[in-house]
Amino acid sequence: xxxxxxxxxxxxxxxxxxxxxxxxxVYKILDSHFICHIPYVFEGTSIVIPTAxxxxxxxxLIHGSLKNRMMLALLEQEKVSLNVxxxxxxVLARSVFHHSVNYRSVNVFGKARLIEAxxxxxxxxxxxxxxxxxxxxxxxxxxxxxxxxATLVMAIDIEDASAKVREVExxxxxxxxxxxxxxxxxxLEVQPGKLVANSDNKPGLAEPESAxxxxxxxxxxxxx
Amino acid sequence: xxxxxxxxxxxxxxxxxxxxxxxxxVYKILDSHFICHIPYVFEGTSIVIPTAxxxxxxxxLIHGSLKNRMMLALLEQEKVSLNVxxxxxxVLARSVFHHSVNYRSVNVFGKARLIEAxxxxxxxxxxxxxxxxxxxxxxxxxxxxxxxxATLVMAIDIEDASAKVREVExxxxxxxxxxxxxxxxxxLEVQPGKLVANSDNKPGLAEPESAxxxxxxxxxxxxx
Numbered sequence: 001x002x003x004x005x006x007x008x009x010x011x012x013x014x015x016x017x018x019x020x021x022x023x024x025x026v027y028k029i030l031d032s033h034f035i036c037h038i039p040y041v042f043e044g045t046s047i048v049i050p051t052a053x054x055x056x057x058x059x060x061l062i063h064g065s066l067k068n069r070m071m072l073a074l075l076e077q078e079k080v081s082l083n084v085x086x087x088x089x090x091v092l093a094r095s096v097f098h099h100s101v102n103y104r105s106v107n108v109f110g111k112a113r114l115i116e117a118x119x120x121x122x123x124x125x126x127x128x129x130x131x132x133x134x135x136x137x138x139x140x141x142x143x144x145x146x147x148x149x150a151t152l153v154m155a156i157d158i159e160d161a162s163a164k165v166r167e168v169e170x171x172x173x174x175x176x177x178x179x180x181x182x183x184x185x186x187x188l189e190v191q192p193g194k195l196v197a198n199s200d201n202k203p204g205l206a207e208p209e210s211a212x213x214x215x216x217x218x219x220x221x222x223x224x
Numbered sequence: 225x226x227x228x229x230x231x232x233x234x235x236x237x238x239x240x241x242x243x244x245x246x247x248x249x250v251y252k253i254l255d256s257h258f259i260c261h262i263p264y265v266f267e268g269t270s271i272v273i274p275t276a277x278x279x280x281x282x283x284x285l286i287h288g289s290l291k292n293r294m295m296l297a298l299l300e301q302e303k304v305s306l307n308v309x310x311x312x313x314x315v316l317a318r319s320v321f322h323h324s325v326n327y328r329s330v331n332v333f334g335k336a337r338l339i340e341a342x343x344x345x346x347x348x349x350x351x352x353x354x355x356x357x358x359x360x361x362x363x364x365x366x367x368x369x370x371x372x373x374a375t376l377v378m379a380i381d382i383e384d385a386s387a388k389v390r391e392v393e394x395x396x397x398x399x400x401x402x403x404x405x406x407x408x409x410x411x412l413e414v415q416p417g418k419l420v421a422n423s424d425n426k427p428g429l430a431e432p433e434s435a436x437x438x439x440x441x442x443x444x445x446x447x448x
Binding site: 014035038067083107109170181182185188197198201205 | 264267269271276304309321325349364412424425429434
């Protein structure tokens with residue numbers, strides 16, 4: 001099993017017992033989310049907005065319009081990084097100081113490159129779509145040539161990465177253990193809510209299987 | 225009502241009909257979340273990890289340990305930006321090309337400054353804690369002097385900001401309206417899950433009101 005080398009850029013300095021460098025865990029966290037944050041530099045300021053992604057082997061795939069300011073900036077950068085985080089719970093300690101959150105978080109570092117061949121673009125769009133909501137690609141009308149030409153598709157090749165995971169109960173100071181204060185974890189989950197049909201849908205169309213089967217990955221707290 | 229001026233740094237170029245510049249909407253989105261993404265520069269690379277925040281008037285408040293790499297880097301930067309995003313739904317169009325997500329997203333731009341006075345630090349920690357989970361500050365043991373001294377507290381004064389909101393149903397090409405493909409929105413919600421008591425809790429402690437009352441803000445899709 002591959003392990004990412006610890007370098008200054010990806011080494012977890014604080015809370016190092018929560019660090020994970022094995023590729024299997026890093027990819028598991030990446031594959032159970034679909035929104036990442038990729039900072040880019042505009043006029044000297046680092047800016048970040050969330051964007052959807054998918055993973056193919058050792059690359060993160062993203063897409064946008066031909067004039068997407070973020071993507072065009074990323075292509076100019078020597079190195080690109082991105083973060084993916086699952087927020088799994090609020091850690092309620094006896095002391096405010098030891099309050100925390102449970103999470104699974106990955107940072108990836110690499111270089112951005114354009115994907116230009118039509119077949120590779122199409123494959124990347126399928127991977128991204130299926131990573132957001134499995135089964136949707138085969139339900140919807142896939143991109144035509146005009147739409148493909150209007151889409152910028154990019155890979156960020158994963159050179160370095162690390163994960164940080166907190167998945168345990170609250171940890172208080174020994175001196176606080178006798179306080180009459182409840183400690184524990186309030187788990188948080190991203191859940192599908194209502195499925196709202198378009199007002200202009202053709203009559204009689206069944207709700208899609210992709211939406212009915214949608215699940216977002218969630219972890220549970222481990223007892224200490 | 226104050227409106228943020230459109231400048232190159234905060235102007236929404238693509239999807240400008242989804243742009244919002246009024247302070248009321250920007251602050252409403254900020255106040256209904258508690259995790260933000262603040263990119264910082266390390267060895268020439270922009271990096272982002274999520275962090276908890278609260279708002280006091282025109283400042284975003286964050287905290288961390290005295291050696292927090294991100295916070296120390298932010299203090300050195302001429303300008304700091306951050307993003308807050310609610311992911312409200314998956315927009316399932318008839319065409320893959322018009323798939324999207326519904327969201328409420330804010331980017332804030334400003335300057336970071338250290339908060340050093342004990343009373344201001346304490347107030348900031350209360351604001352951050354209460355923004356994460358209302359009512360918890362009064363349930364837990366508040367920070368003592370040693371803990372306060374070990375905590376870095378920082379304000380990012382909001383100079384520029386803008387929001388982008390998508391909250392409508394799927395929008396397809398006219399040529400696709402006759403396809404037998406269901407279109408609509410699968411709403412997503414962050415929900416509290418299980419409340420897991422610490423294994424070392426004193427017996428007989430009631431579950432805290434803060435956890436029982438916890439709600440995360442969610443929007444519903446508007447019909448087109």
